[in-house]
Amino acid sequence: MSIRKVVIFQGNQIRRLWNDKEEKWYFSVVDVVAVLTDSTIPRRYWSDLKTKLQKEGSEVYEKIVQLKMVAVDGKNYQTDAADTEVMLRIIQSIPSPNAEPFKLWLARVGYERLEETADPEIAIHRALQTYLQKGYSKEWINQRLKSIEIRKMLTDEWETRGVKEGLEFAILTNEITEAWAGLTTKQYKNLKGLKKENLRDNMTNLELVLNMLAETATTDEGGTIAGNARKEIESKTGKRVISNKNARGLHLLKDK
Secondary structure (H helix, E strand, O other), X not given: OOEEEEXXXXXXXXXXXXXXXXXXXXXXXXXXXXXXXXXOOHHHHHHHHHHHHHHOOOHHHHOOEEEEEEOOOOOEEXXXXXXXXXXXXXXXXXXXXXXXXXXXXXXXXXXXXXXXXXXXXXXXXXXXXXXXXXXXXXXXXXXXXXXHHHHHHHHHHHHHOOOOOOHHHHHHHHHXXXXXXXXXXXXXXXXXXXXXXXXXXXXXXXXXXXXXXXHHOOOOOXXXXXXXHHHHHHHXXXXXXXXXXXXXXXXXXXXX
């Protein structure tokens, strides 16, 4: 764990830790329970709920981890923590009016996913609307949607060849990125100051084009071809193609 932060929700502090290796936030379960239940003894509430989940055979119980977090006395103590996915599962198990908005949101997201499975075009339209709401320009959005299409074609080919989604996808993506950008995916994200954010959502138009070129060509050669194109552009312009700025720094997002 590398980054310790506290977020404020409804006037209450929720402790969280960033796992740099997994690229995940872990939240203090007790803190979230305290906010959602208004319980004066959130530790007891969580203890009872945890016992209930264990008896029900819920997989959530097995995914709780113990992490050191700063308590009110300023000292670090082991506390139950959960990543975002597990935390949302826990929230579903809490019978509280405060938890209802989260449950409604989860139901809505689930419904939308089912819609997108039946008609993938809906997913593209939602992506377009999301980028517009975030303030990206239409020119950049068109480029980004094209990159999503190309990425999907690449991953479909990987699946046909028996490549497993997850770690194996990440390894191949990392190889392609390093070949064209001269940086691993993690180094690229660190350069832009990113954590959980999507790397492509923080690329310039030129970065997106070269990334698409790398993914359009074969897995073995694509990165090299795009890498050579990058070096030639840099040689002729005298400027680096790879930017250390993220979407906000590149003014891809409008100030609101």
